[in-house]
Amino acid sequence: MTTALVDPTTAGAQTQARLLDAAERLFAERGIDAVSVRAVNAAAGANVAAVHYHFGSKEQLVAAVLRRRMDVLGERRLAMLSALPADRPPEVRAVVEALVVPLAELSADPAGSGRAYARVLATLHGGGPEMRARLGAAFAPQFAPFDDALARALPDLPVAVRHFRLNLAGTLVVQTLADRETAAAGLGLGSTDTPLGPADHDGVVAALVDTVTGALAAPVGPIPKGSRT
Numbered sequence: 001m002t003t004a005l006v007d008p009t010t011a012g013a014q015t016q017a018r019l020l021d022a023a024e025r026l027f028a029e030r031g032i033d034a035v036s037v038r039a040v041n042a043a044a045g046a047n048v049a050a051v052h053y054h055f056g057s058k059e060q061l062v063a064a065v066l067r068r069r070m071d072v073l074g075e076r077r078l079a080m081l082s083a084l085p086a087d088r089p090p091e092v093r094a095v096v097e098a099l100v101v102p103l104a105e106l107s108a109d110p111a112g113s114g115r116a117y118a119r120v121l122a123t124l125h126g127g128g129p130e131m132r133a134r135l136g137a138a139f140a141p142q143f144a145p146f147d148d149a150l151a152r153a154l155p156d157l158p159v160a161v162r163h164f165r166l167n168l169a170g171t172l173v174v175q176t177l178a179d180r181e182t183a184a185a186g187l188g189l190g191s192t193d194t195p196l197g198p199a200d201h202d203g204v205v206a207a208l209v210d211t212v213t214g215a216l217a218a219p220v221g222p223i224p225k226g227s228r229t
Helices: 008-030 037-043 050-055 058-082 092-106 113-125 129-153 159-178 180-186 198-217
Strands: none
Touching: 008 037, 008 050, 008 058, 008 113, 037 050, 037 058, 050 058, 058 092, 058 113, 058 129, 092 113, 092 129, 092 159, 092 198, 113 129, 113 159, 129 159, 159 180, 159 198, 180 198
């Protein structure tokens, strides 16, 4: 009798994907601190040691959840930044679109996994210093290209102010796209308990791009004594 051979790499990759999917969903629903490793293993239909076997710890699982989609987002964002004109300063709005549109596309389906990912990002933004540090580490490869693009678009903006505004912009983008229904209701496009249609989603994204563009390009008042430029 012959025994069917199972590719362990493929089986392992499938288990990892189930664990990541389960963790992303549970983190989005309950918050990261409220989700145990046991709950992730159970939701993924895996054995009780699966998370530790594949990721080592809950902290590494969180990092893997972040990295899986952040890498894809980063590629899309950097492609949009690379398409900006090199022979003249880019439009601020075009830089903002590179920040907003990829995550907006990912989170457009209210029942899709991308929406859960946006909520995980929002949870990290709203968490303590350790959670924000995790998010900052995941976004770090994208920060410099956005900072460079904004420096070209807004050459007179002091460095410290540019960094301050870029960080605030990231928070605003994530929080808005994680709860698009509330944003849409504020714009008169829908209600908080009704899924958004494509046109309403586009309206939220357009308003978000307008808002972030205005915030980044706003005039700078007197810089307080002792601040750095």
